[in-house]
Amino acid sequence: MARVRAKVRRELLIEAAVRVAARDGVAATTTRAVAAEAGASLASVHYCFDSKQELLREVLISIINELAGDWLPSATEGAGVAVLARAELRALWDVVEREPGKQQVTYELTHHALRTEGLEELARWQYEVYYERSAQRLRDIAARAAVEWTLPLPILTRMLMNMIDGLVLGWLVDRNSELARGALDAFADSLEGMSRAIVTSPGLEHS
The missing domain is CATH 1.10.357.10 (Tetracycline Repressor, domain 2)
Structure with a gap:
């Protein structure tokens, strides 16, 4: 994921998480899966969200x-x-x-x-x-x-x-x-x- 403002990055990660949850289910909506879906690093997910x-x-x-x-x-x-x-x-x-x-x-x-x-x-x-x-x-x-x-x-x-x-x-x-x-x-x-x-x-x- 290219460098973007924290608020925009957070919104993009939420959109990615929604796609993963709708496609694969809540159990499969891990921070790693969301990072992969968004094309972001795992660290960026943990930076934007305190927890799963x-x-x-x-x-x-x-x-x-x-x-x-x-x-x-x-x-x-x-x-x-x-x-x-x-x-x-x-x-x-x-x-x-x-x-x-x-x-x-x-x-x-x-x-x-x-x-x-x-x-x-x-x-x-x-x-x-x-x-x-x-x-x-x-x-x-x-x-x-x-x-x-x-x-x-x-x-x-x-x-x-x-x-x-x-x-x-x-x-x-x-x-x-x-x-x-x-x-x-x-x-x-x-x-x-x-x-x-x-x-x-x-x-x-x-x-």
Whole structure:
């Protein structure tokens, strides 16, 4: 690796680690493998990261931010809950099928974090991000459809995220996209029954 600034070198090494993890798995993501992937010296990896655990933390953060950022549904203003939810979930599923290796890494890193002293908070942070971003999607759907949810948002958020989590894991095993997409559509339709229209008082409309 040619001489580059420390911050740039660190980013390049994280990108290399993501590639190794997605291709070969977390167990194979050693500092030596990352150095080879990046065309860097092993010393440069140890200079940029205090430990392999720190490197894996950065890998997870990078993947979560990338996958969440790619989840961008098409605009469907004025549509109902089911149509909006289908658009959101289909956009998500496009990301899942496009990056299966990275999806698998997130599961591997969750279990690795839960079993590694000092990394437990990484798994907690991971799911806090998942829940917050899922909650934001639900808030957005409700606002665009002019409805409110009949369940408390934290409960509905957990239902949504855990459904997605299990569905993705199942798909990584059998790659049955047809059934996975059918389950997503069915869940989107069920969200319609968990909402009610926001009724605005006529007096408030003209106030």
